[in-house]
Amino acid sequence: MPFAHVTGWGMYVPEPVLTNDDISKLVDTNDQWIRDRTGIRERRIARENEFPSTLGVEAAVKALQVANLAPTELDLIICTSSSPEYIFPATACIIQDQIGATKAGAFDLQAACTGFIFAVNMAAQAIRSGSIKNALVVGTEVLSRFVNWKDRGTCILFGDGAGAFVLQASDIPGGIMSAVMHSDGSGADTLTLPGGGSHFPASELTIHEGKHFVHMDGKEVFRFATRVMGRAVLEALEQVKMTTDDIHCIIPHQANYRIIETAAKYLKMPLEKFVINVDRYGNTSTASIPIATVEAIQNGRLKSGDKVVFVGFGGGLTWGAMVVEWTGPIPAKKQIHPEQYRLFARLRSFVRRAIRYIEGFFSRRSL
Numbered sequence: 001m002p003f004a005h006v007t008g009w010g011m012y013v014p015e016p017v018l019t020n021d022d023i024s025k026l027v028d029t030n031d032q033w034i035r036d037r038t039g040i041r042e043r044r045i046a047r048e049n050e051f052p053s054t055l056g057v058e059a060a061v062k063a064l065q066v067a068n069l070a071p072t073e074l075d076l077i078i079c080t081s082s083s084p085e086y087i088f089p090a091t092a093c094i095i096q097d098q099i100g101a102t103k104a105g106a107f108d109l110q111a112a113c114t115g116f117i118f119a120v121n122m123a124a125q126a127i128r129s130g131s132i133k134n135a136l137v138v139g140t141e142v143l144s145r146f147v148n149w150k151d152r153g154t155c156i157l158f159g160d161g162a163g164a165f166v167l168q169a170s171d172i173p174g175g176i177m178s179a180v181m182h183s184d185g186s187g188a189d190t191l192t193l194p195g196g197g198s199h200f201p202a203s204e205l206t207i208h209e210g211k212h213f214v215h216m217d218g219k220e221v222f223r224f225a226t227r228v229m230g231r232a233v234l235e236a237l238e239q240v241k242m243t244t245d246d247i248h249c250i251i252p253h254q255a256n257y258r259i260i261e262t263a264a265k266y267l268k269m270p271l272e273k274f275v276i277n278v279d280r281y282g283n284t285s286t287a288s289i290p291i292a293t294v295e296a297i298q299n300g301r302l303k304s305g306d307k308v309v310f311v312g313f314g315g316g317l318t319w320g321a322m323v324v325e326w327t328g329p330i331p332a333k334k335q336i337h338p339e340q341y342r343l344f345a346r347l348r349s350f351v352r353r354a355i356r357y358i359e360g361f362f363s364r365r366s367l
């Protein structure tokens with residue numbers, strides 16, 4: 001059975017920075033309160049012409065560059081987002097078109113902030129089954145468009161950004177070693193974006209009631225997160241008969257510094273073993289784990305051969321963790337330039353749209 005290795009990684013965050021002081025001009029809050037309760041200092045906000053797909057494409061191309069893999073070699077793309085481009089089509093399909101992944105099947109996976117762990121696990125399972133060789137997983141968010149900028153309980157928390165992993169099959173042991181996935185739909189209303197779906201289709205009333213914004217019971221989510229995080233880590237370690245002593249670092253979902261601190265205490269681990277960057281990006285939901293991973297690699301905190309645990313939680317309710325033996329790119333003789341495929345992808349997309357238009361024109365005339 002092949003092993004599923006993470007061979008590429010990339011991140012992208014929009015340039016505009018929104019500080020706590022900026023938010024204090026919108027709602028009754030202040031920098032000290034936000035830092036004390038969440039650890040967040042600032043977050044990135046997408047520009048008007050940036051979308052989950054544009055952010056996701058940037059992160060994906062970087063991940064392919066690290067993996068030295070052409071987008072045409074991808075078999076599968078899973079995108080996970082709490083702020084997808086549309087209900088359908090899947091954001092994954094837009095990314096597939098824009099990077100030129102001509103033979104990849106693409107779909108979205110919805111598990112709120114736990115999405116990246118679930119998606120990496122699904123991609124790894126597809127590789128381990130032998131049905132595919134190369135997969136791309138993208139977590140991408142423009143949550144700033146779903147945040148009520150008049151609600152101080154939520155608008156302080158979220159930020160925009162994207163992260164991506166490339167996963168590849170290899171006979172060399174390592175890569176994704178174990179994973180646990182959990183859900184508890186009885187807590188569905190704890191963290192939700194209720195409007196715009198088929199339960200509350202968009203109407204003047206749903207807009208008036210603010211149903212198109214993130215709704216959250218902050219205290220309940222906090223309690224839930226602190227309860228499940230440590231347990232999920234231990235469960236994932238137990239599957240491979242490992243303990244916290246065997247791992248080099250934990251990369252948790254970046255929601256709140258205090259939640260991570262509580263998990264560290266539960267696991268009796270020093271906080272230094274946790275990769276934390278929530279102070280600079282806030283909660284970027286599905287993108288937070290890959291963004292933190294890329295920074296951990298850049299800072300030398302995660303190296304080839306290290307054992308790392310990813311752990312996340314979020315709406316659903318959902319939570320999960322995975323143990324990964326970090327390996328890195330598969331050595332190759334030839335240098336691939338995935339970014340060069342973007343122009344080809346744009347051309348191809350244009351030509352396919354044109355053909356579809358011409359075919360439609362003639363088939364209408366012949367009816």
Ligand SMILES: CC(C)(COP(=O)(O)OP(=O)(O)OC[C@H]1O[C@@H](n2cnc3c(N)ncnc32)[C@H](O)[C@@H]1OP(=O)(O)O)[C@@H](O)C(=O)NCCC(=O)NCCS
Pocket residue numbers: 028029030033034037038113152153154156157191216217218219221222255256283313314315
């Ligand atoms: C949202 C969160 C930071 C709020 O912190 P908290 O300690 O639970 O705060 P509370 O809601 O109990 O509010 C405490 C007080 O601060 C006030 N307050 C709430 N938000 C505030 C803000 N942004 N600025 C200033 N005061 C604020 C409340 O009105 C309340 O005032 P009161 O005591 O006079 O009634 C915290 O609950 C949290 O982080 N929860 C988890 C959220 C999360 O991670 N979600 C994503 C999961 S993927």
